[in-house]
Amino acid sequence: MTKEMNLEDRFQNYVDGENKVEPKDWMPEKYRKTLIRQISQHAHSEVVGMLPEANWITRAPSLRRKIALLAKVQDEAGHGLYLYSAAETLGADRQDLVADLLSGKAKYSSIFNYPTPTWADMGAIGWLVDGAAIANQVMLCRTSYGPYARAMVRICKEESFHQRQGYEITMTLAKGTPAQKKLAQDALNRWWWPSIMMFGPSDDNSPNSAQSMQWKIKRKSNDELRQEFIDKTVPQAEYLGLTIPDPDLKWNEETGHYNYGEIDWEEFYNVIKGNGKCNKQRLEARNKAHDEGAWVREAANAYAEKQAARKKNETHAA
Amino acid sequence: MSTKDNWKIWEVFIRSRNGLSHKHVGSLHAPDAEMAIKNARDVYTRRSEGISIWVIPSDAVTASSPDESEPLFTPADDKVYRHPTFYEIPDEIGHM
Numbered sequence: 001m002t003k004e005m006n007l008e009d010r011f012q013n014y015v016d017g018e019n020k021v022e023p024k025d026w027m028p029e030k031y032r033k034t035l036i037r038q039i040s041q042h043a044h045s046e047v048v049g050m051l052p053e054a055n056w057i058t059r060a061p062s063l064r065r066k067i068a069l070l071a072k073v074q075d076e077a078g079h080g081l082y083l084y085s086a087a088e089t090l091g092a093d094r095q096d097l098v099a100d101l102l103s104g105k106a107k108y109s110s111i112f113n114y115p116t117p118t119w120a121d122m123g124a125i126g127w128l129v130d131g132a133a134i135a136n137q138v139m140l141c142r143t144s145y146g147p148y149a150r151a152m153v154r155i156c157k158e159e160s161f162h163q164r165q166g167y168e169i170t171m172t173l174a175k176g177t178p179a180q181k182k183l184a185q186d187a188l189n190r191w192w193w194p195s196i197m198m199f200g201p202s203d204d205n206s207p208n209s210a211q212s213m214q215w216k217i218k219r220k221s222n223d224e225l226r227q228e229f230i231d232k233t234v235p236q237a238e239y240l241g242l243t244i245p246d247p248d249l250k251w252n253e254e255t256g257h258y259n260y261g262e263i264d265w266e267e268f269y270n271v272i273k274g275n276g277k278c279n280k281q282r283l284e285a286r287n288k289a290h291d292e293g294a295w296v297r298e299a300a301n302a303y304a305e306k307q308a309a310r311k312k313n314e315t316h317a318a
Numbered sequence: 319m320s321t322k323d324n325w326k327i328w329e330v331f332i333r334s335r336n337g338l339s340h341k342h343v344g345s346l347h348a349p350d351a352e353m354a355i356k357n358a359r360d361v362y363t364r365r366s367e368g369i370s371i372w373v374i375p376s377d378a379v380t381a382s383s384p385d386e387s388e389p390l391f392t393p394a395d396d397k398v399y400r401h402p403t404f405y406e407i408p409d410e411i412g413h414m
Contacts, residue, residue: 024381024383026384071364074364078360078364081346082344082361085345085346088345089345094347150344158365300325300348300349300353301324301325303350304324304349304350304353307350308350
């Protein structure tokens with residue numbers, strides 16, 4: 001018991017010294033579990049995050065927009081793979097993680113349960129959803145678990161194009177015809193609140209945050225990150241001549257931050273529980289893709305086995 | 319899913335330019351080495367990050383134990399005489 005305590009104290013000291021924890025290092029079981037849950041949820045979010053945008057690839061308004069959107073969605077697949085690999089360094093099994101996503105047991109970011117009815121949503125997702133994700137991911141580049149931090153560095157490098165292409169789409173619409181500007185405003189109206197909910201419950205309602213902060217898995221609180229994102233985004237909306245749908249949004253001279261209105265947490269928890277507009281559709285799409293890809297996995301297995309057998313025969317013959 | 323597949327984990331190393339050594343960039347799943355190279359190309363070189371890829375089955379890596387890092391690595395810490403700056407050479411001699 002005391003030995004266990006010592007290990008935990010030593011671990012905390014090590015982390016407090018800004019040292020990175022690596023896969024084979026001793027770590028508290030709860031640290032490992034928390035990370036597996038967080039990293040795999042992050043991976044699932046990248047994978048499910050492809051779906052709302054995939055909806056528009058074939059209908060992108062120009063070739064330039066289409067190749068950008070394709071590249072972005074391809075990046076998201078790649079980001080999912082980096083993250084699953086990081087989770088595996090903690091002893092998680094890839095197939096178990098995927099199975100948990102497909103059965104609905106595992107969570108992913110609720111934002112992807114909102115629909116994308118117009119092209120302007122591609123702009124809003126890149127600008128706001130990726131913007132919020134970047135705020136979180138920049139912080140995670142300094143997370144205490146080495147493989148997670150390294151995956152985040154790689155992801156952040158690739159992600160900044162995502163936000164810029166989204167802002168460009170929104171800007172083109174905002175500076176276009178009145179009908180186009182209306183599309184951009186409508187998308188902002190629908191994505192604003194879900195985007196600022198992406199940072200999770202407010203600090204006083206986020207029971208696991210304290211431990212994650214102590215272990216330096218998280219480096220900033222949900223509310224800090226949310227505030228950072230809002231402060232950055234408001235001037236970007238003003239530049240476009242678009243209005244953020246929050247009547248309480250106001251610059252606060254004293255704090256040097258924007259005040260913002262009450263978040264509808266009931267909606268947040270409702271979508272997490274599975275009652276968002278697209279929860280069912282997203283899981284169905286993932287399951288369909290997985291099932292329809294079964295033959296590819298089987299063929300790859302059969303081919304690998306055949307090659308291995310052939311190689312064995314050759315060495316025997318020689 | 320009908321069967322558990324037997325895809326191994328592979329460690330991926332990329333040479334970014336001619337003359338530089340291969341550097342570890344991450345890992346991935348693949349049924350065999352050939353597929354691992356193909357997957358690595360898609361996952362790790364989407365932005366011209368490399369001109370050569372190595373893949374190695376993760377279970378083929380033998381690593382030093384973190385518990386042994388002190389006896390393994392600290393003996394080198396107090397051997398400053400292994401570095402050129404330990405030796406005093408007069409300025410008149412120029413670069414040596």
